[in-house]
Amino acid sequence: MRISDTPVPILTAAEMLAAERSAMAQGDTVETLMDRAGRAVAEAVWRFGGGRPVLILCGPGNNGGDGYVAARYLAKHGMDVRVVAFGLSGTEASRAAREAWEGPVEALEEAEEAPVLVDALFGTGLARPLGDTLAQNLVRLTERKPFTVAVDVPSGVGSDDGVNLGAVPAHLTIALGALKPAHVLQPAAAFCGIVNVADIGVAAASKVSLLTRPRIQEPGPESHKYRRGLVGIIGGEMPGAGALSALAAIRIAGYVLASGMDGMALPHAVVHRRCEAILEDRRVAALLVGPGLGRGPEARKQLDQILEKSCPIVLDADALMLLRPDDFPEMKRRPSPIVMTPHAGEFAALFGELSGSKIDRARAAAEISGAVVVFKGSDTVIACPDGHVRVAQAGPGWLATAGTGDVLAGIVAAFLANGRSPYDAASAGVWIHAEAARLAGPALIADEIPARIPAAIATCL
Template sequence: MSENLSNLLLTPSEMAAVDAAAAASGICSFDLMERAGAAAAAAALRRHPGALRFVVFCGPGNNGGDAYVAARHLQQSGAKTVLFHLGDPARLKGDAARARSGCALEGQGLEVYRPESGDVVIDGLFGAGLARAVPVEVGRLINRVTEADLPVLAIDLPSGLDGRTGKVLGAAFRARNTITFMTRKPGHLLMPGRELCGELEVFDIGIPARIIRAEAGGAIAENTPDAWKGALPAEQLETHKYKRGHLVVFSGDADKTGAARMSAISGLKAGAGLVTIAASGAAMAANAAHLTAVMLHAVDDEADLAEWLSDKRLQTFVLGPGFGIGARARGFVSALADRRLVLDADGISSFKDDPQQLFDLFRGEPRLVLTPHEGEFSRLFPDIGDDENLGKVDKAVAAARRANAAIVYKGADTVIASPDGRALINTNAPAWLATAGSGDVLAGIIGGLLAQGQPAFEAAAAGVWLHGETAHRAGKGLTAEDLAAAVLPL
């Protein structure tokens, strides 16, 4: 992809603006459609050489125009091709009408189609621009294709998926392959869209990168090192442990100390200069029996913490893993309001009855990272979480703005959001990362990066990416202990 557009994600409205700008610049829009349809036909022939029949579904807009072009190329290649259309094709306008007039195949209504063995479906009904539930007849068609277990190649996006949110709008095809053009959409990466797209191919149809970048909002991208590597601390030969940051992780009770230790060792291996576990007197022995490189400090109550915080070298903290829910957690967080904090698990749930109390503590330059999973997110942001009109990116950004924090909205499609509106979608986490204690390791990694001076959003994004890479390194069947041991600094 020219000029490294591969990580850029454009919403459907932004892509529509790109198309309009390309046409305004003198680029022939029908030539773009011709290239898109030809690319779809080539992908179908390449991916499905054993197809007995290509079944092309054409919609009422430009996605349907791409499909008419694809059908023409498939027929001209000698492949058996049949065509079915949604609505009256005589009502097509512009490039789509021109594409239909150039296709010699006589189409039939979608309701006529009955799956046959050896069919390969080319889905050109809606693409990424759909913003409402699919019509009833399309839902029935999707069910017939799904029940027949036919391979589907989707043009742009499987019909029925929202290109911005990745949500299913009533019903959606499960594609084996999807071909899109110039850049991906958020819906290609967000769940369940990522799974329903199958193998995704991005094809360059010739729109200049300068036009794409001019129209792209740039607020949403894939989480890759390009998004945060500029914020990594520079390696220097002349340094010492305090220059690399001191991370403090709070331990839970004597019978719940393991989570903090996994966070602590992860932060140390992620590059923090030194790491200390802060534990109550009752939990000191349990921790001491398992610690070597990680230090230990007794903190029983807020008074102990306040006294310790007189050491201004203590700037970065992780609170939550195994800590316990309640007033003690809230008091400790209040004491840390002027420091950098990763708040996870029990720390988040401790504010479920009054989230605003937490948000009011961390105003000014963002220095708070919140790492909620779905349930924790709904407890802190119930109105945002329940809003069906918002996708995961929208929810994460709204939460980040309200909390003035970097939000790590966890899941198979983890979204990292900043109060300034930036959002990154993470894609490198393997399925086997879903294991008990994995979140404790993530909190520690983010804390270790935050301790080294990375801004909250960049530390969160880099931590999520490193967490996924570490899981690949550790391999299938990993435990949280394996994951922590496999962490390597960026």
């Protein structure tokens, strides 16, 4: 999936409905919004469909109405357009759109395939799997892989939670007014293809947004190594994990102190110190603990000592598995922030079975812990305790290999030491980590990512 760098909000179905009602309260009508949506779909089909014959599948709701409007505009362009109706139009606006379509309307079971397929069956309201009859006909109409355009979301995905309800994959999805969770959360995002956001005249606002490229300022003449930030990294039983974090952090921070990594092949710029010396050093601007720490009593003792420090902290890997729910009240009382970077297994062990989408769960975890939570995965979600959330575009699948999370933790800690807020440090870290992995290319290993960080940062200057 590719989405523009331009910041856009991510709205649930209820939030989008509220935004549409607000637009109507200011003078727009449902028919006006539907006309804009249908015109946007038609323009996309006109631009990307190659002038080939088009089959538009229209459902019973307003999503289907958008399809009828698109058909009307495409016919005005002189294109070969056929329309299939699945069920009777169930809203006044969709019935009006169907009546305004002057061509024939075919039954789904009798329809023949076309080189371009427009999926206007179901929009953001679908909450149950597609029925057998519909699913079978969709398989039949798509078995020759037509160029498929989805209206708002592909039919068969949960708009708010990104679940797969029997989805029809699209090459191009026209998101109407704003992104929806299904465009960024897996597995639904994998069915969306390229996502273009169409302006339909709705002022959409949300605390949830797409993660975009960070702006990074080149150090000026007044900068020195301490101003750029000193990161302390506490290693343990698996020193290689901490070494990966240090390799990443030294590319961004001005100074890195590492404990428990003697003998590791680290750059000479990384300074080796005992854990006690790092914790006593008042120059440390951010601490990272967890990668390779271990999970025994001594590791827990170290974690307790670190949580008592007043500087910002990044908790990753073993540190997350050592935390207990009764640590959260004390974490909330700390004068300095905490960033936690769990993958799905660590998240479940720490927070249990929270309800809702991945966005909902990350937001709840941030509120419970008082920390910025980076809920990692192919759909990484960054949640702040105040309810703000950023969702990252899918990074390279090659990141699914050992040690890449340690690299991410080092990057986040370095941005935190730079003086960024924890939310912005986590956001910049996730973006740079994914970009460095793209630059590293296929079949990467975690050790190769830190060397690509400079090139990733160069795209942000």
